[in-house]
Amino acid sequence: MFCVRTTCIAATLGMAAAVAQPAVHFTVATDGKDPNPGTAAAPFATLEQARDAIRALKTAGSLPEGGAEVTVRGGTYERKTGFALTTEDSGTETAPIVYRATPGEEVRLVGGRMLAADAFRPVSDPTVLGTMSPEANGNVVVADLGALGVPASPPCPDKFRGPVPVPEVFVNDQRMSLARWPKEGWATVAKIIDTGSCPRKGDNTGEPGIIEYSGDRPKRWSVERGVWLLGYWCFDWYEEVLQVGAIDTKTRQMTFKKPHHYSVRQGNPSPRRYCALNLLEELDQPGEYYVDVKANLLYLWPPSKLEGARISISLLKDPVLSLTEASHVTVRGFTIEATQGNGIVVNGGFSDSIEACDVRNIRKGGVIISGGTGHRVEACDIHETGTGGLRLTGGNRKTLTPAGHQAINNHIWQFSRHQLTYANGIMLSGVGNRAAHNLIHDAPHQGVGVSGNDHLFEYNVVHHICTETDDCGAFYKGRNPSCRGNIVRYNFWHNIGSPMGHGNAAVYFDDGDGGETVLGNVFFRCGNPGKGSFGTVFSHGGHDILAENNIFVECKRALGSAPWNDKRWKSYINAKLWQERLLKDIDITQPPFTTHYPRLVGFMEPKKGEKRVSTAVRNLIVMGADVKSGNWQVDEKENLITAKDPGFIDPANGDFRLRPDSKVFTKLPGFKPVPLEKMGLVASDLRPNPVRESWPYAPPKPLPPLAKRKKATMRARKRKAPVFKVAKVTTPVTIDGTIEAKEWFGAAPAKAMPLAMDYGGSPARRTSKAWLAHDGNVLYIAIDNTISPSTKFDGNTWGTDDAVEVSLRPVKKGAKGLPIHVLRGFGNGYLRYGTTPDGDDDPGAMEPATIIFKATRPAKDRWVAEFAIPFAMVDFNPAKDTRFAFSLAVRKVVDNLWLMWEGTRGHSYDVDRAGFIELEK
Template sequence: MKNQTLQLAVLTTSLAVFSVMAASYYVGPGGRDDQVGSIEAPFATLERARDAVRAAKTDGVAGPHDVVLLPGRYSLSASFKLGAADAGTASAPVVYRAAEAGTARLLGSTAIPAAAFQPVTDAAVLALLEPAAAAKVLVADLAALGFPAQKEIIARAGGGTTELPELFCNEERMQLARWPDTDWAEVETIIDGGAVPRTGKATASEHPGGIFQYKEDRPARWSVERGIWLRGYWCFDWSESVIKASMLDSAQKRIGLSAPHTYGLRQGNPSPRRWYALNLLEELTRPGEFYVDAAANKLYFWPPADLATARVSLTTNKGALIELDGADDVWLQGLLLEEAGSGISVQNSSRVRIEGCTVRNMHHLGIELRGGREHEVRSCDVHDTGTGGISLFAGDYKTLTRGDSLIENCHIWRFAVHKLTYSNGITLAGVGNTARHNLLHDAPHMAVGGGGNDNIFEYNIVRHVCLAADDSGAYYKGRNPARRGNIVRYNFWHSIGKPMGHGVAAVYFDDGDGGDAVIGNLFFRCGDPGKGSFGTVFSHGGHDLLADNNIFIECKRPLGSSPWNDKRWRDAMNSKLYQDRLTKEVDIRVPPYTTHYPALVGYFDEKLKEPRVSPARRNLLVMCAEPKSGNWQLDDSNWITEEDPGFVDINGGDFNFKADAAVFKHIPGFEPLPLAKMGLYVDRWRRQVEREEWTLPPPRPLPPLKQLRAAARGPVAPKGNAPVFGATRIAAAPRIDGVVDEAEWGGLPAAGAMVLAHHYDGTAVPANRQSRAWLRYDDQALYVLVRSSIDPATSLSGNTWGSDDAVELAVRPLPAAGAALAPAAQRPLISVVRAYGNGFLWFGMTPDAADDPLNQEPAPCAFAASRPAPGEWVAELAIPFSKIDLAAGQPGRCAFNITVRKAKDDLWVMWESTRGHSFNADAAGILEWK
């Protein structure tokens, strides 16, 4: 009896301790906040449950604390916020979870009842609709339903996220009425490039974003007064934005833009400039489209489903559904979050776990974690978001303190609905973080933003991204050599990019980036070299990268690079941008950077005799067109073959190796890739994983890349009888706008022009097809004006060298008169500028006329074209001396040539005949400075 009494006492004490240690609360759609929060009498709101947890903690209940959301919809008109008062501890977290994963739905939208939608009776509106649509489109008076006044679309021309209405039907996003219904319209001609904020170019025009001409008749139906918003790639195919129209001239088929795009309105990439219009009542032409009349607060909608059974909802909560700030040790499990500004925002918190959640149909990000350490996002589905999937920043750059945070086993797709560029599926920033076993797919631009230190991207599958952007990479990082030590390993990449002109990569290190490694990846049909030096793994201006033990299958150029010459490297490192990033934001000259990254010791020192290269070893290149470009160094451990190297089933997509595969003979030490571990896996939250059926066509050997090359020969000194031309100094830079103002150019006397009268073979060009150029300069730049006579039937719509009309400048700095030429390997490169009649500007560099110039970013060069008469076109250019290896203020003499390509006449009109490549400045003349 005494023993039983003792046991009872121990049990009672244990239960009492447990009751003090833990607490559970329930929330349900049918609950009330004046109830106790039990499963039988749940709370109605998350805020009430949060307050109950706070009270329990005040009463000494240490936790863990468990808030359980019963199945149903929870409408959140504002963010559910958790702060320091709501934090748990590492041993006793505060958990907010669904009773059953996916059944507790948190929504930031408000439902619109079916009865609110009525047939359109307003005659003015019916007149704008197409007859087929007039009978189908319904209207709802949002004001009568109690919705706040709808705001006009907030367009951010500089590339920020456009704020626009979001309508859903049965959990699917509806489309703002647009034209064309799918794909893009193309700019016919750029009439006025407008202002260029990036370069500081201003304009006094009432259409500061510029003016372009379109082709079709459809825009004649639209009205600027009702509002026209245009989404477009206005300069580069890696930077789109929405801009409101300020003018529509249907007679001339011209549209003016009310605000300038960051890079202006110009032909920055080879492909045509493209655009579409949105939120136009006149273009509400098919099921699933809608239009919001902000002034009248009315919604026009063509339902794609029977409204009697459909749920139609409009996003009203423009913030995050759940916000954590300073709330450590909070776990979110099994929740479904949808139809809001964003899903989950975590700031200044640590050890936050987000597990088994679905985040969908957000205007902005799905999940963001910024600050703190040891976060985990596991087994979540994030899709149909506006500006990205999951963004993680943890750790400290100055001290290189690790964030030790994780994104794992997440499925992320369609994550760039509203901002088509730089809306990453995963942003992996900070120090010492990892993203692994994820599946990312279906996006117009990049999948992963990789800026950070010592981060690892591993065991992921990335496919079908970079489908509508140029000069892009599925994994991208750049413009900061301090961000290094990152590893991209054991990932499967396929179906990346499509040909658009400039080039696309699977892994892209940009603008001097270095110190990272790409190891053990499988690349299948990834990337496109475009017209330049792009490769599947690509480096622009960087070095000290490593490519090891990778497999490339049917990749046009597996390894690409566009290296910077010594001057451009020095200029970049000495620029304010890089000095700020490398010596102020962090300081790479001192520990911990010099101790953690020994390669940074002496990073700013001159290394003129040390090549900046990146090694590639033990890579397998199967059926590829060309192994590499630029400064990748492939040693004998790499194997290039057009045969099956021993895959289990090369045609069926099984890229594991047979035991006797030839690769092991040709590449000693080659390690088979862990293909079975790549991608999603089954766990507590992800109950099943359906492996995708391999339906891609079998690989086949690619033909060599098309390259036009002169007979190989080394660089030569300028010929002894080379003509000399003197550029004229001017006091103020001319405006580069395509409008010739003689006063801006200091007068344009015929006697002071450079006459372009020679064909490339030395024969004379007819007088009516000659061109003239005027060259001016100041301390910062060379300015060139070229007037060219052309056949009036000439079209200036293209931008392919040789096929379309263009002006080409070729410049190579020379030593002072009488000084000896440097050895060939140490001479400055030839800079080549090509300015096309359609407004496209191209820049490249080459060591000599034996190699085509390698494509480079043309900025900060400026260019504008115009056609003042059917038989003439004009090019105005500004070329900074720093871009062409000349000293500001005191430029030295140069080997120089100007060529005008006149395609319809099949003429190469030159200042001086080169009898070969037009960019062979050494075989042309000499430019001096008056």
């Protein structure tokens, strides 16, 4: 439900046709006994006994018309095992089976143990007291989990994603925090000493990364006891926990036990960041706990007095409640909580319903629907979950047969407490599933994930998503262009994204995704272009996306894209990943794909110069800083772009509906009113009192235009364009930031490309040297830079931080309009790659993919950069082509110097004003 001013806008959901009243009733209560008949006067004690009673009825004959209902009275039911229903527990369409909490009573199914306050005692172990901070002494208590019958936790792995494998602790239904440092936010890596190997790129040598830290906090930590760091070690869309193998307090360096998946490097612009988890030394404030895995002891600094408090720990690893190949079963009104596994899992079957449940304090996912058809999750609250909220998976992608699962009227928030990225509030997978009227909010990364075909995401409200991550979207889908036909319509998105540098979006179609529709949405303060081409609705590489009848308010860029050139499309289509996804998993060259999606005809045979665009029609763009980037076709006659209020009802209070007399309806014929009043939670029998969200945000205001580079002032070239010959090598060069004489022609100055002039062509004082080589497939470049000893490598902004820039454009006979490829490698190890059509436009940001870069600082007055640039990445065919238009520049901030091989007298990446490199055979 969305509230405008103080008036709640709500609608009533259509309910399924009523069935006959249950013919059979059983009751379960905390004071019941399983030998009882299960009546209201003599209830059962367990759900299993009620289930078995229904099984007995079915064995004796068929269920009577109306089916059976099990009513569970209020109370706490500790589950040592999950409650499991199977195919023999199925109902029928006219005789369904219902398990329900007694209306008005709280029925808690707990996947753990309730602990008494006297299970804890003061800490007396002198070693522990000496390890904890002084402020913790006298405040921390300890419980012997082994003595309480709690099995020991397994040893923590060297590296992992997701929750730490120890029990969670809850006091008065609030999750306690594992003792960590820093308490809030992140510590930043001072310097990357060694990236370590990169398993993601097939480097399985197992070399761990090494980082340098600031301050002296790690002096307190015991590597022998165990130190684990959760961090964004490369990209701001992928976190991982790594165990520390060694701490050198003299050099302030930490060496990990295992390599990070992507290696430890500067993959996104913001500083690399981390926090330490489950450290006894950091147990120093109320609400924190530490688990000594070896001794099976739980140390807790209680948030308040434990006497009279509800204390629980999670133990159950199976789902609290599961339905496997069961059909026509309804689960209604339960509180599912405190488990180490998932909350509710439905596998297979058809026409099951999960209704009005409160699924909370779950270590993994909230509600998981996998397979089957026609399942429904409605009016549930799903929150404080560890690895996701609600997942709907089903349908047959080979035949494009829909599953018809629905997620309706659910409130989902704080759903990625342990896995910070790719743990969606709602995930739609397979074919033909729907999410509608949900309220989704508060997550560091994405809120909605989609994989598959013909899904519908409509009438939802999504806000405060992607608050701590980069290169991400609140709604994300990508990497498989056979997955299409999805519709994102009539949703309200607001306060999406964070300005971390690379960029983020409200709706993000990634890695060649296309064939999607974005219709009738309202976007308010969504997305951040960063240094690249991001927009509120963003496409990376893809095309055939339709944006229609949307309202964008105070969005920095409404529509963004980073399109791929012919070469990149061809390389993706021919690569193993897409060959498997597009021809083996399914076959997009055959029906039903070619008939259902006519645009896929010929997809696997891309034509050179083929027009690949996305289209925007009848959109209202209000008070934005920029309209579009990339391959979006935005005709200003078919879209209204204005810096003024176009006639909103009450924009200061979030009511972006248009008044009937708004000029939009005359200036954009065919523009339809966007039904904001229907978006979000709505009143229904299962949710009679939807949440009323306040609107504490500042009114919209016009944004200044995004900064654009001024065109460079061209000066006449003073000499003929130089040509540098690039020798061929027979063995690949190792990119490690070290200029080895055996690799680089003896590192002889005579064989180097000199960088000795500024951008205007005048001699420079502090110079650099570069060596270039190729092996027929890859261009290798090494640059040795002299710098001021006071130079700091603490940023990655071109112009304000030291970096090397490589710019190149293939020279092809008869070819025009080829892009300039621009690589910027910074002293801190960060690599930025992009293309620009000419020397005037700023390069857009793209994924560096197979380009390799390494930076080292062997001395205070010197740093080294090495690049390996596959020819395939820059649309170069060495069998036919021999030349690049080429520019090489080094930014030296302390000297305020733009050092170049050939002064361009303008933008450093303007290769047409620099020189050429020519490959030797």
